[in-house]
Amino acid sequence: MATLVTGGAGYIGSHTAVALHESGREVVLLDNFSNSCAEAVDAIRALTTSGMAFVKADLRDRDALDSVFDSHEITEVIHFAAFKAVGESVEKPLDYYDNNLGSTIGLARAMVDHGVESLVFSSSCTVYGQPDVIPVTESAPTGAESPYGWTKYMSEQILRDACAALPLNTILLRYFNPVGAHESGTIGEDPNGIPNNLVPFVMQVAVGRLEKLRVFGSDYNTPDGTAIRDYIHVVDLAEGHVAALEALAGGLSGCNAVNLGTGVGSTVLEVVAAASDAVGHHIPSEIVDRRAGDIEKIWADPAHATEMLGWTSSRDIHDMMRDHWNWQRSNPNGYKS
């Protein structure tokens, strides 16, 4: 019996592969390296077992997918594989719809054809936009503001319809803002080019690859004027996936949306202060205009994850910054160092 992890060489997939191995599962990783590399697979194997199976394939390739299901006894799937850059999705909408929806539909079809019923899907708090009520619960209205966001919204709907009609049970995990790295510092987030996300940007400033952080907006209605997000340690997130698979194995059926967040919001300036503490020196920054499309504040109500999955986060913003810095300082140029 094995767990198929699509996008398994990526940031969240690599940490989840380690957590799955620690839970005693056999893992099959699948990735096309469109946003990752073979070095990540080597690093996962070094932390787990040199025998962890890896298949280099595009998830939209049905023959490749059939061969994975035929050659391994897959009983459950975690589906991470997707393009994820909001700005790029505005420039290349068809690439995003093709990759993210094509992958999800092709995978769900293959699962049904091969009699595999348990699926955990990577969704995002982006489906909430700016919620009226914070902390946000899973029953809040959903929508999208970018092609990327629409691919998550549409994938959720596709899976909801598929679960209603077919022998398929799904947990839609709505991640808040994953940061941090495995405590070993040997796997972590390795963005291509200049990072869009706050913490990878801050860490590249800290290591000297970038000159200074631009803080997008200081006139929000928050205690220090900067925007609030719910940052979650990637290892907590990984453990949430193991808990989700266990809930499905325990008989949870249908299609269930679950927030994976900490329930704690941090401002941009609070993140920069925690990062400075972890790094041990000041991180240069300047306040600039708001970034188009940004919301003011969001954090999760994680109660449903605790009730449904028996999961709760255990690492705080200082743990996140310590571990992200440990990865960045050990690998200043990511996996290619």
Ligand code: NAD
């Ligand atoms: P990532 O880019 O590091 O990992 C995704 C992996 O999928 C990459 O290794 C990439 O090469 C692979 N991939 C993409 N398309 C593929 C295809 N067609 N076939 C095979 N492999 C393919 O991203 P991540 O941060 O690990 O995110 C994982 C998932 O979580 C994504 O679905 C993303 O949308 C979602 N998510 C991420 C965040 C975040 O901030 N990182 C937040 C919410 C949701």
Ligand code: WQD
């Ligand atoms: C966090 C805060 C920025 C960079 C994005 C996606 C979302 C989800 C997670 C996948 C914001 C501020 C950032 C910088 C800054 N991904 N910031 N200077 O925007 O909450 O969410 O990633 O599903 O879909 O939109 O995350 O890390 O980009 O920004 O001041 O250089 O940091 O304005 O307030 P975001 P982020």
